[in-house]
Amino acid sequence: MSPEPAPVMGLRERKKRAARKALANTALRLAMEHGMDQLRVEDIANEVGVSPRTFNNYFSSKEQAVCAFIVERQEHVRDALLARPAGEPIWDAIINSAVDQSAREDQPRREDVHRVRDMMHNHGLFGEMLRAHADAERMLADALAERAGEGANPLHARMLAGIVQSASRIAFQTWLQNHDDRSFLPLFAELLREAAAGMPDLTATAARTTAAAS
Amino acid sequence: MSPEPAPVMGLRERKKRAARKALANTALRLAMEHGMDQLRVEDIANEVGVSPRTFNNYFSSKEQAVCAFIVERQEHVRDALLARPAGEPIWDAIINSAVDQSAREDQPRREDVHRVRDMMHNHGLFGEMLRAHADAERMLADALAERAGEGANPLHARMLAGIVQSASRIAFQTWLQNHDDRSFLPLFAELLREAAAGMPDLTATAARTTAAAS
DNA sequence: CGAAAAGTTGCGTGGCGCGCATATTTTTGC
DNA sequence: GCAAAAATATGCGCGCCACGCAACTTTTCG
Numbered sequence: 001m002s003p004e005p006a007p008v009m010g011l012r013e014r015k016k017r018a019a020r021k022a023l024a025n026t027a028l029r030l031a032m033e034h035g036m037d038q039l040r041v042e043d044i045a046n047e048v049g050v051s052p053r054t055f056n057n058y059f060s061s062k063e064q065a066v067c068a069f070i071v072e073r074q075e076h077v078r079d080a081l082l083a084r085p086a087g088e089p090i091w092d093a094i095i096n097s098a099v100d101q102s103a104r105e106d107q108p109r110r111e112d113v114h115r116v117r118d119m120m121h122n123h124g125l126f127g128e129m130l131r132a133h134a135d136a137e138r139m140l141a142d143a144l145a146e147r148a149g150e151g152a153n154p155l156h157a158r159m160l161a162g163i164v165q166s167a168s169r170i171a172f173q174t175w176l177q178n179h180d181d182r183s184f185l186p187l188f189a190e191l192l193r194e195a196a197a198g199m200p201d202l203t204a205t206a207a208r209t210t211a212a213a214s
Numbered sequence: 215m216s217p218e219p220a221p222v223m224g225l226r227e228r229k230k231r232a233a234r235k236a237l238a239n240t241a242l243r244l245a246m247e248h249g250m251d252q253l254r255v256e257d258i259a260n261e262v263g264v265s266p267r268t269f270n271n272y273f274s275s276k277e278q279a280v281c282a283f284i285v286e287r288q289e290h291v292r293d294a295l296l297a298r299p300a301g302e303p304i305w306d307a308i309i310n311s312a313v314d315q316s317a318r319e320d321q322p323r324r325e326d327v328h329r330v331r332d333m334m335h336n337h338g339l340f341g342e343m344l345r346a347h348a349d350a351e352r353m354l355a356d357a358l359a360e361r362a363g364e365g366a367n368p369l370h371a372r373m374l375a376g377i378v379q380s381a382s383r384i385a386f387q388t389w390l391q392n393h394d395d396r397s398f399l400p401l402f403a404e405l406l407r408e409a410a411a412g413m414p415d416l417t418a419t420a421a422r423t424t425a426a427a428s
Numbered sequence: 429c430g431a432a433a434a435g436t437t438g439c440g441t442g443g444c445g446c447g448c449a450t451a452t453t454t455t456t457g458c
Numbered sequence: 459g460c461a462a463a464a465a466t467a468t469g470c471g472c473g474c475c476a477c478g479c480a481a482c483t484t485t486t487c488g
Contacts, residue, residue, distance in 0.1 A: 010454080010455075012453085012454055012455075012465070012466080015453095015454090015466090016466085040442095040443075040444095041443080041444070041445095042443090050467080050468095051467065051468050051469080052444095052468095053446090053467075053468055053469070053470090054466085054467055054468070056444085056445060056446065057466075057467075057468095060337060060445070060446090061337075061338075061444080061445080062444090064337075123274060123275075123278075123345070124275075124341075126345060126348075127338075127341030127342050127344060127345040128341050130341060130344035130345055130348060131337070131340060131341040131344055133344075134340075134344060155384065155388065155401075155405065156408070156413065158384045159380060159381065159384060159405055159408065159409060159413065160413055162376075162377070162380025162381070162383070162384060163376070163377055163380060163409070163413070165380075166373060166376025166377060166379075166380060167373065167376070169376070170369065170372045170373060170376060174369065187369075191369065191373055194370070194373065195373060195377070195409075195412070195413075196412055196413065197412050198409070198410055198411050198412030199370065199373065199374055199377070199409075199410065224485080224486075225484095225485065225486090226434070226435080226484085226485055226486075229435090229484095229485090230434095230435080254473095254474075254475095255474080255475070255476095256474090264436080264437095265436065265437050265438080266437095266475095267436075267437055267438070267439090267477090268435085268436055268437070270475085270476060270477070271435075271436075274476075274477090275475085275476080276475090
């Protein structure tokens with residue numbers, strides 16, 4: 001499994017990726033420690049040992065740097081998804097690759113929850129997070145389309161990816177509100193399985209006096 | 215059920231709403247005319263006849279002002295949805311209220327398509343648009359939960375709203391890419407109906423040579 | 429009417445994003 | 459190896475933005 005076309009990546013490319021990852025990590029860590037309002041580009045650059053101007057050669061905003069891990073994570077999920085056996089039902093493949101990836105990475109600690117919640121209140125960051133999720137969704141859609149083969153409708157892949165991202169977002173936000181109740185992964189899987197079966201219920205269950213169907 | 219607690223809105227409130235709407239409209243129009251890069255807060259404020267400082271009393275960024283119409287539109291969709299007969303299947307109710315709303319508003323003209331596409335390339339605006347859609351999704355989820363009654367699972371409503379927003383976004387982006395092929399509403403409805411039936415297909419149609427876990 | 433509540437405005441500040449010119453580093457061709 | 463070339467890092471400067479604060483103006487309400 002060699003992702004690089006060239007057996008060894010040039011020094012240039014290695015340094016670039018290292019710098020980018022260092023900036024993203026530092027941005028995320030500082031944001032978690034001191035909050036978004038106290039996060040300055042200058043601080044990130046200083047800590048990495050690079051000029052503030054250089055930061056903007058890698059990211060067009062500090063919010064983008066903080067959210068960079070989302071896209072990177074999705075790259076791993078994509079790889080895991082494409083490595084799944086071809087016969088596996090698509091929903092299982094999706095859930096299993098998400099599970100694999102979750103097992104491979106550090107889970108957020110309970111004491112960080114309220115910090116994350118605070119960060120989500122920041123309007124700029126929230127928008128950028130959604131943007132990162134949109135990138136991730138596109139990536140997933142491409143992977144799903146590739147997995148399904150040429151004949152499949154690419155719009156179906158897009159829709160599928162959208163549903164997956166919705167489930168992910170909702171599970172995450174639910175976990176953020178009350179992380180005691182349910183943990184992230186089970187809820188995520190449950191939502192996906194329900195979506196897979198279609199969502200024909202919720203049809204005005206006649207709670208009102210007008211009564212009705214079913 | 216009267217929306218206003220007071221039969222006539224005070225002068226204060228009327229002025230505030232007028233100012234907000236004027237700012238949003240002007241922001242959107244100027245952005246369409248000259249592009250996001252050329253859009254300055256000062257211009258918007260001047261055209262409305264208000265101080266630049268005041269602009270930021272209504273919106274925390276120009277992008278938010280440009281995207282304000284999305285949330286306002288969703289308020290109408292919600293009202294239309296809640297006005298639907300209780301017995302109507304939920305997917306039909308959703309589609310029909312979207313259709314009603316579309317019929318009620320100006321459709322974007324063909325010559326604006328490329329301008330909109332350019333605007334979407336702006337990273338800040340795209341994030342804010344997703345943020346507005348997230349607000350809209352939450353609003354829709356609340357409406358769906360209300361319509362379904364007390365017994366329904368609120369997470370199902372959230373998921374449903376997420377699917378609807380995904381369909382909307384995908385239909386919009388598709389229309390944006392090649393607006394000749396399909397128009398927005400039919401594609402939107404089609405995606406929703408497919409989602410309603412569940413999406414069990416796409417399951418690795420074995421196009422490849424059993425592929426490889428390589 | 430008169431006081432209080434709410435909204436508007438001007439000003440100042442810190443920060444950001446980025447274009448541009450220059451210096452530095454890595455790659456490439458020989 | 460070495461020098462030219464290509465890519466990257468940095469310093470500088472500019473225009474803009476978000477927002478706190480302290481007046482000032484308008485609306486509301488008793």
